[in-house]
Amino acid sequence: MKNLKKLTPILALTTIITAPGVLAHSDHENASNTFVTPTLETGIREGDDVYFDLSLQSGFSQILPDVLTETWGINQPFLGATLKARKGDSVHVTVSNNLDTTTTLHWHGVKLPARADGGPHQPIEPEEEWLSEFDIIQPAATLWYHAHQMHETGAQVYKGLAGMFIIEDDNSQSLGLPSEYGVDDFPVIIQDREFNEDGSMVYLGRFDVQGGMMGKTGDTILVNGVINPLLTVEKSLIRLRILNGSNARIYNLQFDDNRSFKIIGSDGGLLEQSVEATMITISPAERIEIVVDLSDGGAPTLIHSAGMAGMTGMDASDMGFFETVAMSIFADDEPEQDFNIFQIDGSHAAASSAIVPDQLSTHNDYSGEIIAARRTMTLKMEDGSPFTTITAGIFGSNDLLTINDQSMDIGRIDAFVKKGTVEIWSIVNASMMAHPFHIHNVQFKIISRNGEVKSHELGFKDVVLVQPGETVEVLMKFPEYSDPNTPYMFHCHILEHEDRGMMGQFVVI
Numbered sequence: 001m002k003n004l005k006k007l008t009p010i011l012a013l014t015t016i017i018t019a020p021g022v023l024a025h026s027d028h029e030n031a032s033n034t035f036v037t038p039t040l041e042t043g044i045r046e047g048d049d050v051y052f053d054l055s056l057q058s059g060f061s062q063i064l065p066d067v068l069t070e071t072w073g074i075n076q077p078f079l080g081a082t083l084k085a086r087k088g089d090s091v092h093v094t095v096s097n098n099l100d101t102t103t104t105l106h107w108h109g110v111k112l113p114a115r116a117d118g119g120p121h122q123p124i125e126p127e128e129e130w131l132s133e134f135d136i137i138q139p140a141a142t143l144w145y146h147a148h149q150m151h152e153t154g155a156q157v158y159k160g161l162a163g164m165f166i167i168e169d170d171n172s173q174s175l176g177l178p179s180e181y182g183v184d185d186f187p188v189i190i191q192d193r194e195f196n197e198d199g200s201m202v203y204l205g206r207f208d209v210q211g212g213m214m215g216k217t218g219d220t221i222l223v224n225g226v227i228n229p230l231l232t233v234e235k236s237l238i239r240l241r242i243l244n245g246s247n248a249r250i251y252n253l254q255f256d257d258n259r260s261f262k263i264i265g266s267d268g269g270l271l272e273q274s275v276e277a278t279m280i281t282i283s284p285a286e287r288i289e290i291v292v293d294l295s296d297g298g299a300p301t302l303i304h305s306a307g308m309a310g311m312t313g314m315d316a317s318d319m320g321f322f323e324t325v326a327m328s329i330f331a332d333d334e335p336e337q338d339f340n341i342f343q344i345d346g347s348h349a350a351a352s353s354a355i356v357p358d359q360l361s362t363h364n365d366y367s368g369e370i371i372a373a374r375r376t377m378t379l380k381m382e383d384g385s386p387f388t389t390i391t392a393g394i395f396g397s398n399d400l401l402t403i404n405d406q407s408m409d410i411g412r413i414d415a416f417v418k419k420g421t422v423e424i425w426s427i428v429n430a431s432m433m434a435h436p437f438h439i440h441n442v443q444f445k446i447i448s449r450n451g452e453v454k455s456h457e458l459g460f461k462d463v464v465l466v467q468p469g470e471t472v473e474v475l476m477k478f479p480e481y482s483d484p485n486t487p488y489m490f491h492c493h494i495l496e497h498e499d500r501g502m503m504g505q506f507v508v509i
């Protein structure tokens, strides 16, 4: 079986710089799989207390047509159910590890006490349980949860330990937005995988230094665990909660008919005002909520659009010689191609009564508050002298991927933060690859990206893509949680970079 390549190339690029929007139309006959909406779990509720029981387990999944794939999941064989709770809830999650390896379950984007965070300091041994308890103190948002085991996050998330976590609040439910789960409100978890002919997934070998530098990408795109699915919608206005759940791949999303859509939310929840767009870049771990109007009865395909702009999120005209050379060094052997993500059929859609109001939310951007500290986080990738490359191969990490010239050390605290204070962090990318930088326990505002901020990046964020040579400044207020003994993480969300040292720790005191 030679043609396992499930990416559906639309246009093979011979040059990297191509005007976005000039795309051949995709083949709609291609979609054979039905879109799967992950099961919704609202837990067991007693007043404001909500109890979830999660089992981390392995199983077999039919992802490819003729073979089964061994996968990991949460309460199901592959990936996790969508969990939903409300602002003001007290959440109690019991996580049982039914895998044969140590893992963790991290609440990405959630403001919570460090002991409940599920990072590398809360390992769950096989056959053991871990109780994570936290109050929901933040507004409605599309968050997610995933494994975060030291050095193993990439492999474990790749196998399937990831799911969506949705928070609602009074505001989000009063706006009239599409919000019926699985009817006009859909999770869209985009992940790329590579498969062997026997159906097993291909991950990096332990000593694959080059793969570790690039991050693991695959030639098969899954949406909620399904290849190239078709979503037949019943309503003419739909909301897509897009999560880039990939280990390393950055997507530049647009519809093949170039229709516009409204961006209504970012990592931390609803924007203040929606932003009209035709293309959006989403890097690993980022979330973007969009509303798409299908009242024309159209059948658009969401595609990844290749090209310089897509690969880097920059306009090609911003590109200097340095970046052009850097991209060609780090690009795969194969030229970057456009490919399908999933298809929508709006031809049977009934008129929707949902709306996108002008004002979606009001943000406190902490602008009047004192800045308690400023920190700089400089991301570097050493070129790898033969010696460091060999030792990195043998020891699985060490000094190739750094923040402020240091690789992650679980015994070292890199920053001490005071609870309830506002800080500005400058994230400096001194490498030749883009890095999606993530901070636990906060939702920040991007206050400068080389001087300016694009409108859809004005919302609250917990991941920001930092381009080569770029400095991004973020401003955040740390919640009123403190624990001098339990750190939170900050790191690159290319999971292979995180696993190989591009991570640090802070405690809140």
Ligand code: C2O
Pocket (backbone or CB within 6 Å): 106, 108, 146, 148, 285, 438, 440, 489, 491, 493
């Ligand atoms: Cu998405 Cu440290 O995590």
Ligand code: CU
Pocket (backbone or CB within 6 Å): 106, 107, 108, 109, 438, 439, 440, 441
């Ligand atoms: Cu996180």
Ligand code: CU
Pocket (backbone or CB within 6 Å): 434, 435, 436, 492, 493, 494, 497, 498, 502
């Ligand atoms: Cu990185």
